[in-house]
Amino acid sequence: MSNAASTTIRNRGVAFTAQFGLLVVFGFLIILFTTQSSFFFTADTLRTIINIEIAPMLIFAMGLTVVLVMGDFDLSFAATGGLAAYTIAAMVINHNFHWAIGVILALITGIAVGIINGYLVAYRNTSSFVITLAMSTLLFGFEQIWSDQKVIQGIENQFFLNLNSISGLWNIRVGVFIAFLVIVGTWILLDKTELGRFMYAVGGNPEAARLAGINVKRLRLIGFVVVAILSVLVGILGVAQSGTSIPRQFDGLLLPAYAAVFLGTSVFKPGKFNVGGTVIGCLFLRTIKVGLLSWGLDTAWINITQGLILVLAVLLGKLVQSKS
Amino acid sequence: MTASLLQVTEITKQYPGVLAASKVSFRLDGGEILGLVGKNGAGKSTVIKLLAGIIRPDSGSIAVEGEPIVLANPHDATVLGLSFVHQEFAIAPGLSVAENILLGLGYPKQTLGTIDAKLLNKTARLMLQEIGLSSVDPSSQIDGLSIAEQRMVMIARGLAAKARVLVLDEPTASLTNSEVTNLFRVLRKLAELGTAIIYVSHRLDEIFAITDRVVVMRDGQVKYDGETKKLDRAKLIEHIIGDASGVDIEHRRAARGITAAKSETDVLTVRNLQLNGVIEDVSLSIKHGEILGVAGLVGAGRTELARLIFGADRRDGGTILVNGQAVTIISPRDAMKAGIVLLPEDRRHQGLVMNFDLRENITLPSLDKNRRIRWLPLPNKSNEIAATNVAIAALSIKASGPKHPIAWLSGGNQQKVVLGKWLARAASVFIFDEPTHGVDVGTKEEIYQLMERLAQAGNAILFISSEFPELVGVCNRVIVMTEGRLVGNLCGEDVTESKMLDLCFSISSVK
Incomplete structure (x- = not known):
């Protein structure tokens, strides 16, 4: 009898670790950073965590969660976002069009990319990994020819720049609020609608x-x-933030976005891709980066730490799954 | 007294909410064929998994030749000479037959360490001859073989592993009569050579035909252990179900007074259905309240017929009418809209989402019926839970509740979940493809009664089965298929097993 009782307790422990283990580690890290570094838990640091990089990463990761839930990979989102950013900048600066024309053109291109990816993968039964890798390469090539690898800057339309400016609300960027809306939308889609269940x-x-x-x-x-579509949104926010488009602007977010989504499978719904997990994954990786930077470590160590954490989280998830 | 080859002593395995095995003890001697029977969820699969090292017992012990052993993983079992052909056995697709037979047992090597293909094929050919499968080329790809042949190859694997104990779980599923006869011949030969065999089957005729001793399990416990010849069919059924209420399938037709359907109007009409090379010009109709059986041997095209009607595959020709109206069916979605549903043959791969729980599986095709607001496609969890509880009660699914993980259910209960998926939908044509495959006696009767209830409500039922006695026991009318064609239509007193068999072999014998 006591044996059975202890089994139950152990099972509960396993279930708790599976669902909230990463959150506990997250909390522990925040305390660690706060105690070890005087300027970590300050409004400025929090704003750094939130204002830089987090919005594009969250929006990318939301889209990624949707395809991964269905067992598909998409490696072309960073390229799609980059091309969207370039399209808008080029339309406004090089061709003197209204920014809205640029946005519409970027959206049309983005939707076409999505349809072509989806058609080839789902209707022609090809590997999503290969098709989207090819699409990514293709889009980068196209952007290279078009942009001649030059930075475009100088968009001055205030309304457009306001789309991702520092807002009056706690000095947080508008893009962060947009990312929040995207998160809520994706959560409703995946967790609350028939479409999501399907x-x-x-x-x-x-x-x-x-x-x-x-x-x-x-x-x-x-x-x-x-x-x-979400990638194009990231592109729009990217240009609006500085009025500038840099070639291959979002390349650096491709792998972190994947890392965040996979990290997320170790929270809330163990072994399953889920919106809540993805959000935690993004925040977690971002916090580690800022925290380690505040210790004065350089990016090489940040990369190593993030890589190790991803491996450990996935291992932990597997272990917990086999126990329960 | 010498120790038994295999001795299982008081093993217990507890899953959350279910006591899968409770102090199970039995022994097995060399050369003995032991039948292991019981309802689904009785604990047979658990015992097999414990022996295979797939799961570990909470308590109890297993001994081989008197030596206590620990089976921590499937490899341990193989090393000790325990060999398994699981019900849903795993082949390695893409490899040859020979490579599959000797997989993990050590391929013969040449001097440089590369595989000696010649010797490999030669060894495999010997094994294949041993089991009467000499027509199969050991160098051919295993994917090209039929399911029955693949199952025999898995038995050859047991031979190659020099198994002392061979465990077969439902080995005759989808085997033809002559293949079953051949299998039995091989098993007897193995037993004569000293191999001990555990034979798990729901087909009681086979238990009587092949086994020396029977162990009956019920509710995770051994309820009977004794010589087969001391039992008769009725007694065995009584041990399995726990009371004497089980109706013997062969007498079911008379007992139930099943006759031709009363109604004259057709619910489903199929005209000139064609799938080139597979289904040749099949026409059929099912009336209100009629259960139409489809008999045939494996490969006769019965499953393909069902899939065409349901739109799971594209047909090359033919029309489908529901209640006299022609319907366009090019996808399962279209078929569902037209009121046709299909319970697929392969429940694990076609019927269930294994990482979903019970509720999510049951409500998958009927989420639109569980909305809070009718026009808003948002599933309502409490409606879903209510619907799931209805299905659990209606089908007496053995589970802790709507949140029970589907992978933890026994085979028969999983089958009930697949049934439950479709009951919530308003359909008028139900296609059941081998619904009682791998299902115990008690559950079989439940499924028959469910079909009868659906028919009495005015629906049309298409019932595909390889077990002809159950077609006799349940159907108003039976059609027989051979090589993709309809070769017979049996009504009333003509619905007998011998007439069906006659028709099955009619075309082949003419050729």
């Missing part, structure tokens, strides 16, 4: 999903279009 079913067993009357191909295509 998407998880497609990821779990596409054939059973199809035989349950779900249009699997269309759903997968929608996933790629969602990623593409």
